[in-house]
Amino acid sequence: MKLSHKIMTVSAAALFLAAPAVSLSSNNDQVFAASKKAKKAKKTKTVKKTKKSKAVKKTKADKKSKKTILTLARNSYVYTKSGKRTKYQKAKTLRKGKRYAALSAKTVTLKHVKYYRLATNAYIKAANVAKVNGKAVKKTEQFGTKVSVPKNADQYRATIKHNSYFYDNDLTTDKTDKLLKGSTIYVDLYGYIGVTKVYRVASGDYAGSFIKASNVSKIDGKGKRMQLANGKNTVLRYLSDNETLIVLRSDRPSNIYNEAGKLLHEQFSGGEDNAKRVDKAIYMVLSDDDKTVHLMYKIIGQDQYIRASDVVASYGKALKPENTDKSVSDQLAATSSDKESLQTLYNTEIAGTTKYQLAAKDKQTQYDAAFVEAGHVLANAKATVAEVKTAEKKLQTAINALDGSKVKVVDPDNLTAAEKSAVIQKVAAAYGVSESQVNLSTTGEVNITGTSSSTITLPLSDFVTSE
Known part of the structure; x- marks a missing residue:
C-alpha cells in the first residue's frame, strides 16, 4: 500500500484551457476591429503576413493539441501502473519547476493515490504538480472535515489535536497534504507501525494510509486493534481488545x-x-x-x-497471567529437599523448655497441634510443597507465641507478697487452673490441686529466679 494523497480538484473550465494567448500587433488589432464590409474587401498584405506569422501558427497548433502541460512543484518520481518506479525520458527523477506533457488533465486513482498519466505506463503523483496548463492547482490543506458519515459501524470519528501528516505502512510520508488541528476524519483500525501507535484512515482519498495516534485527541466509539510488523510488505494484523499476536x-x-x-x-x-x-x-x-x-x-x-x-x-x-508461578509450584509433590526446613524445626526440642512449660496453657496447646501436624506432613510421601510450607509456617508461629519465663524475685527463700502473687498467677496460667488451686508452702514448694482433688507438688525453683 502506497501513501495516498489528497488531490485538489481543478475546475472544468481549467481542464480544457488552451495554451496562453499570443499577443498580436497593432495592425492586427485594426484588422479585427474592422466592419463586416471591410472584412469582405480584398485582404491586405498586412493580413497575409499575419496569417503567416509564426506566433499565430503556434497558437493554432496548441489549440489542436490534446496534450496537457504539467509544471512540477517538487522533484518527483515516475511510476508504472503497478506502483513501481520507472524511468521517463531516460531520467529517474523529474525536476521541480520543469514542464512535462501529460495525456490528460484528468487524474487517475491507483491504489488510493491520484496521478497524472504522462505516457502509456508512466504516471506522476498529482500531489507533486503545481500547475496544469499554467493554472495553479489549489490545495485543500484541511482534509477530513467533509468526509461523510460511513455506513460501516466499524468506523470511528477521530478528532485531530495537532496538525498531522499521512503515513505509509512503513511510517514514511512526503509531507504534502495534512490534517489541521480541530479537524475530524474517520478511522477503522488502531495499532502499531514498529513502536509507533497509529490509526488507519477509513474514508476519503487517503483511505488505507495512517495517522499517528499521538495527534488524535478523541475517538468517537472504540475501534478494533491491529498490529503492524516492520517492513513495507507488512500484513495487517487484526486483534480485538483481549487478544495478543505471538x-x-x-x-x-x-x-x-x-x-x-x-x-x-x-x-x-x-x-x-x-x-x-x-x-x-x-x-x-x-x-x-x-x-x-x-x-x-x-x-x-x-x-x-x-x-x-x-x-x-x-x-x-x-x-496478564491468571495465576502465579508460585501458586502452581506449590501444588507439586514435595521432595526431601522441600521438607528439609520443616524437618529441622520439628526436631528442635521445645516441649522440655521453660519457654513451653511456663507459657499460657492455650499457647502450649497450639504448639502441640502444630507439632503433630508437622509430623504427619513429614511422613506423607504425597504431601505437596504447599502443605509443607503451611505446616512449617504453623509450627514456627506456635513456637514464636510461646512466652514462658520464670518470675524474677529478690530472695527465693523470702518472697514478698507481690512476688508470691506473681508466682501463683504464672503457675495457674501454665497449668490451666484457677489461682485458688495454687498454694505456696512454707517449705518452698508449689502445690497444684486438680479437679479430682489430686495434688501436684513442684519445687519453687521451677518458677522463680533471683535477680
Missing part, C-alpha cells in the same frame, strides 16, 4: 499442550507467517516436565497452549 521461534516446531499440561501430538511451525492469536496467559506444570512451572499462552478458540519460552515476539495487548 510469533513462535522458527528454528524448530513448538510443542502444543492441553489445559492439563498434557503434550499433544500437533506441533506449530514458527515465523511471522505462522503467527498465532492468543487470549489467555496461565502458569502450569507440563506432563513432560513435572518439576518446572511454565508460562503458557492459550490459542483462541482451542484447548491448545504454547510455552511462552517459544515466543520470540508479541504484538497487541500484554496478557
Whole structure:
C-alpha cells in the first residue's frame, strides 16, 4: 500500500484551457476591429503576413493539441501502473519547476493515490504538480472535515489535536497534504507501525494510509486493534481488545499442550507467517516436565497452549497471567529437599523448655497441634510443597507465641507478697487452673490441686529466679 494523497480538484473550465494567448500587433488589432464590409474587401498584405506569422501558427497548433502541460512543484518520481518506479525520458527523477506533457488533465486513482498519466505506463503523483496548463492547482490543506458519515459501524470519528501528516505502512510520508488541528476524519483500525501507535484512515482519498495516534485527541466509539510488523510488505494484523499476536521461534516446531499440561501430538511451525492469536496467559506444570512451572499462552478458540519460552515476539495487548508461578509450584509433590526446613524445626526440642512449660496453657496447646501436624506432613510421601510450607509456617508461629519465663524475685527463700502473687498467677496460667488451686508452702514448694482433688507438688525453683 502506497501513501495516498489528497488531490485538489481543478475546475472544468481549467481542464480544457488552451495554451496562453499570443499577443498580436497593432495592425492586427485594426484588422479585427474592422466592419463586416471591410472584412469582405480584398485582404491586405498586412493580413497575409499575419496569417503567416509564426506566433499565430503556434497558437493554432496548441489549440489542436490534446496534450496537457504539467509544471512540477517538487522533484518527483515516475511510476508504472503497478506502483513501481520507472524511468521517463531516460531520467529517474523529474525536476521541480520543469514542464512535462501529460495525456490528460484528468487524474487517475491507483491504489488510493491520484496521478497524472504522462505516457502509456508512466504516471506522476498529482500531489507533486503545481500547475496544469499554467493554472495553479489549489490545495485543500484541511482534509477530513467533509468526509461523510460511513455506513460501516466499524468506523470511528477521530478528532485531530495537532496538525498531522499521512503515513505509509512503513511510517514514511512526503509531507504534502495534512490534517489541521480541530479537524475530524474517520478511522477503522488502531495499532502499531514498529513502536509507533497509529490509526488507519477509513474514508476519503487517503483511505488505507495512517495517522499517528499521538495527534488524535478523541475517538468517537472504540475501534478494533491491529498490529503492524516492520517492513513495507507488512500484513495487517487484526486483534480485538483481549487478544495478543505471538510469533513462535522458527528454528524448530513448538510443542502444543492441553489445559492439563498434557503434550499433544500437533506441533506449530514458527515465523511471522505462522503467527498465532492468543487470549489467555496461565502458569502450569507440563506432563513432560513435572518439576518446572511454565508460562503458557492459550490459542483462541482451542484447548491448545504454547510455552511462552517459544515466543520470540508479541504484538497487541500484554496478557496478564491468571495465576502465579508460585501458586502452581506449590501444588507439586514435595521432595526431601522441600521438607528439609520443616524437618529441622520439628526436631528442635521445645516441649522440655521453660519457654513451653511456663507459657499460657492455650499457647502450649497450639504448639502441640502444630507439632503433630508437622509430623504427619513429614511422613506423607504425597504431601505437596504447599502443605509443607503451611505446616512449617504453623509450627514456627506456635513456637514464636510461646512466652514462658520464670518470675524474677529478690530472695527465693523470702518472697514478698507481690512476688508470691506473681508466682501463683504464672503457675495457674501454665497449668490451666484457677489461682485458688495454687498454694505456696512454707517449705518452698508449689502445690497444684486438680479437679479430682489430686495434688501436684513442684519445687519453687521451677518458677522463680533471683535477680
